[in-house]
Amino acid sequence: MPEGPSIVILREELAPFVGRRIARVEGSARIDQARLSGQRLRAIRSWGKHLLIELEDVSVRIHLLLFGSYRIDERKDSKPRLRLRFAEGELNFYACSVQLIEGPLEAAYDWSRDLMSTAWRPRATLKRLRERPRLLACDALLDQTLFAGSGNIIKNEVLYRIRVHPLSLIGELPPAKLRELVREARRYSFEFLDWKKAGVLKANWLAHGKSTCVRCRIPLVKAKALGRARRRAFFCERCQKRYGDATQLSPDEPSAVDEG
Numbered sequence: 001m002p003e004g005p006s007i008v009i010l011r012e013e014l015a016p017f018v019g020r021r022i023a024r025v026e027g028s029a030r031i032d033q034a035r036l037s038g039q040r041l042r043a044i045r046s047w048g049k050h051l052l053i054e055l056e057d058v059s060v061r062i063h064l065l066l067f068g069s070y071r072i073d074e075r076k077d078s079k080p081r082l083r084l085r086f087a088e089g090e091l092n093f094y095a096c097s098v099q100l101i102e103g104p105l106e107a108a109y110d111w112s113r114d115l116m117s118t119a120w121r122p123r124a125t126l127k128r129l130r131e132r133p134r135l136l137a138c139d140a141l142l143d144q145t146l147f148a149g150s151g152n153i154i155k156n157e158v159l160y161r162i163r164v165h166p167l168s169l170i171g172e173l174p175p176a177k178l179r180e181l182v183r184e185a186r187r188y189s190f191e192f193l194d195w196k197k198a199g200v201l202k203a204n205w206l207a208h209g210k211s212t213c214v215r216c217r218i219p220l221v222k223a224k225a226l227g228r229a230r231r232r233a234f235f236c237e238r239c240q241k242r243y244g245d246a247t248q249l250s251p252d253e254p255s256a257v258d259e260g
């Protein structure tokens, strides 16, 4: 599943379409397609894993889910969920969720929760984390109400880098460690963006998909379904410290984890 930085790249790729008028709408998405025809693209934005195409009186929200993809000025063999055709060029989105959002996007989204946004507010995130002490560290980094845009890669890499065991309880992290978690989530997201653009994202993975801890030279643990979110995790039992005892089931589930 594409994480926030990949959606930022998509947003940047679509920037040349801003100002163009939609000539025709096609695809299998069950939305009022006729409504989009004739509208001009006012802006392309992103919030977490959502791509937002802002039109004159409505916005289109695209979520690529697990297997979504897109093509710009070219087509795949399969039927698109949404195709936007312009006098020059077209955008094709496949296997994704498409929804219309009414009203201004400023009101529809809390931009302070978006890891990649200039409006990102680390102090507000710290406050929200402190209110959920029974949340597992691995679940916190997948929760879109806390870290919109963060996904499984960011989760595994951030926890490894700050040496925190994924089954640690948020409420048991020392204050400095909690601040480090929030800081590193943002920092790593921008490294992810730069590395992905340079084609070296995987080459810079330290934990995700890896088999050996580069610090301890011992095998990493690979868990198939860790935490309440039950997502794949890679971590080192030796150098990633486990804060608190989460053997009792945590009552605090992640409130908004994307499917997959």
Ligand SMILES: [Zn+2]
Pocket: 213, 214, 215, 216, 217, 236, 237, 238, 239, 240
């Ligand atoms: Zn280690």
